[in-house]
Amino acid sequence: MSRAKQVLDLAKDQGIMIATAESCTGGMVAAALTDIPGSSAVVERGFVTYTNRAKIEMLGVLPATLTAHGAVSEEVAIEMARGALTHSGADLAVSITGIAGPGGSEFKPEGRVCFGLADAGGITSETIEFGALGRARVRDAARDHALDLLxxxxxxK
Incomplete structure (x- = not known):
């Protein structure tokens, strides 16, 4: 059974609605979930916030956070996850922001992806260094990791 199907089945069993807030994955987590029939029972909405402006306007990420830490940071991932909960009727939200490549820098290398996970119990975050796997493989790995977090x-619970 696919990860996405497992997420949907478990959310349905628990009566949980899910929201996603995605940057580098461009909606891949929401697409993986909504590719499965019946997903509307648990997928509340997805936010694709590729630019900083979108993160600010759609999710309420603070400009000061973006200035201080950059878009690819756990601080921004936390605010994205919080914003997805605040701006939706979801019970659980996952956020993703990263550098899929090609490129990156000495300080923020290709393959660095930050995740946030929020529900009524709080917000957690983590950074995974997937490495320079290439754009498609980093995005796939980030999608799969977000599903695993959910x-x-x-x-x-």
């Missing part, structure tokens, strides 16, 4: 959170 699964892990629901399994602890």
């Amino acid at each position: 699964l892990a959170r629901m399994r602890t």
Whole structure:
């Protein structure tokens, strides 16, 4: 069974609505979930906030946070996840912001992706260094990791 199907089944069993806030994945998590029939029972909405302006306007990410930490940071991932909950009727939100490549810098290399996960119990964040796998593979890995985060959170409920 696919990760996405597992997420949907568990969310449906628990009566949980999910929202996504995605930057470098461009909606891939929401697409993985909504590719499955019946997903409307648990997928509340997805935000694709590729630019800083979109993060600010759609999710309420603070300009000061973007200035201080940059878009690819756990601080921004946290504000994205919080914003997805605030601006939706969801019970659980996952956020993704990263550098899929090509490119990056010495300080923020290609393959660095920051994740946020928010629900009524709080917000967690983490950074994964996927490495310079190439754009498509970094995005796929980020999508899969976000689905794993959703699964892990629901399994602890």
